[in-house]
Amino acid sequence: MRIDARLIKRLPPTGGSEAFELNVHLKSDADITVLLGPSGAGKTLTLNCLGGFATPDEGRILVNDELYFDAPTKLRLPPQQRRCGYIFQDHALFPHMTVRENLRFAANAGRGNSGLNRHRRIAELLETFELADLAGRKPAQLSGGQKQRAALARMLVNEPKLLLLDEPTRGLDGRLKQAFYELLGKLRERSAAPMVLVTHDLEECMELAGHVCLMEAGRFTQCGPRERVFARPATVEVARSLSIYNILPASVEALDPGRDCSRLSVLGQLWEVPYLPGRLIGDQGYVCVRQSETKVVVASGSPAAANQLLLKIESASPSLRGVRIQLEHAVIAEISEAEYALCRGSERLTVEVPSAAVYFVGK
Numbered sequence: 001m002r003i004d005a006r007l008i009k010r011l012p013p014t015g016g017s018e019a020f021e022l023n024v025h026l027k028s029d030a031d032i033t034v035l036l037g038p039s040g041a042g043k044t045l046t047l048n049c050l051g052g053f054a055t056p057d058e059g060r061i062l063v064n065d066e067l068y069f070d071a072p073t074k075l076r077l078p079p080q081q082r083r084c085g086y087i088f089q090d091h092a093l094f095p096h097m098t099v100r101e102n103l104r105f106a107a108n109a110g111r112g113n114s115g116l117n118r119h120r121r122i123a124e125l126l127e128t129f130e131l132a133d134l135a136g137r138k139p140a141q142l143s144g145g146q147k148q149r150a151a152l153a154r155m156l157v158n159e160p161k162l163l164l165l166d167e168p169t170r171g172l173d174g175r176l177k178q179a180f181y182e183l184l185g186k187l188r189e190r191s192a193a194p195m196v197l198v199t200h201d202l203e204e205c206m207e208l209a210g211h212v213c214l215m216e217a218g219r220f221t222q223c224g225p226r227e228r229v230f231a232r233p234a235t236v237e238v239a240r241s242l243s244i245y246n247i248l249p250a251s252v253e254a255l256d257p258g259r260d261c262s263r264l265s266v267l268g269q270l271w272e273v274p275y276l277p278g279r280l281i282g283d284q285g286y287v288c289v290r291q292s293e294t295k296v297v298v299a300s301g302s303p304a305a306a307n308q309l310l311l312k313i314e315s316a317s318p319s320l321r322g323v324r325i326q327l328e329h330a331v332i333a334e335i336s337e338a339e340y341a342l343c344r345g346s347e348r349l350t351v352e353v354p355s356a357a358v359y360f361v362g363k
Helices: 043-051 099-109 115-128 144-156 174-190 202-208 226-231 236-242 337-343
Strands: 003-011 020-028 032-036 058-063 066-070 084-087 162-166 195-199 211-216 219-225 245-256 261-266 269-274 284-290 295-297 308-319 322-327 331-335 348-352 359-362
Touching: 003 043, 020 043, 020 211, 020 219, 032 043, 032 202, 043 058, 043 084, 043 162, 043 195, 084 144, 099 115, 099 144, 115 144, 144 174, 174 195, 174 202, 195 202, 202 226, 211 226, 211 236, 219 226, 219 236, 236 245, 236 284, 245 331, 295 331, 308 331, 322 337, 322 348, 331 348
Parallel strands: 032 195, 032 211, 084 162, 162 195
Antiparallel strands: 003 020, 003 058, 058 066, 211 219, 245 261, 245 284, 261 269, 284 359, 295 348, 308 322, 308 348, 322 331
């Protein structure tokens, strides 16, 4: 594991806030690990423990076989010895310094590099992140995207062993976000250090993550490779928290391992899905289907066939893909405006789900 961190940190109640306990075990060998969860879940506190800005009450932090913290032996490396590159939500550039001076300050704070090497590295990073023409400007004279590039360059000056990013695209529009993702690609080419990135943006997580830790109330609710986490939510609560699934109650009606298929009863309709190992006939649970996989059959009103449901329309609203349709049982589907024109005025629509897109979660 490139990162193996067992963290327990207790915060007492203060003012109007309740007591909080962070209790997580972060294990990842991915280039980028994303902590995804709502505000107050403990994501930033986890970063601060990794970086040495907060001290866990219990636990152990191991990064690339180097021990940063070990509670039983009272070992605690200070932040400067951990060599963590940290990008805060507000970039934390010194406002009274130019871009070059910000990089020089960070370089001088490091150890082991001669003045000539530091000068070369600063010049190289300014060129790589297209900051050479902006090196004499102060942060107030930079755009949001330019500040991000400067923060990334400063983070890399001392060749960090661990990169920590706290909601680095917060407040940026879509164009600047995409530019930042491309910059992260450059960063990964230049640095072998593992990266832990905090976000509450699901699309950002899908764009960047190799390993995902879903987080809520100081705990990880599910961790693993990105594809596995989003394809196989561990519980129906996890599926609901992601807000990308249509979730319907279901029961197992038949199991046929020879044909590699199972049949589920979903709202009174039989659906055929891949074989469900470990399940028994009669098991109760839920089917989770990504909203993007829920297809509308425009010729609606016909009797529902296999893996179809005839559902009442509750509302329709514009979306980036065309029209977002809210159906009964909280089912959501998106169709093009041309498709919606064909079924406009209908009270019900038939939705269809590919067999392979169905994931069954037991109660």
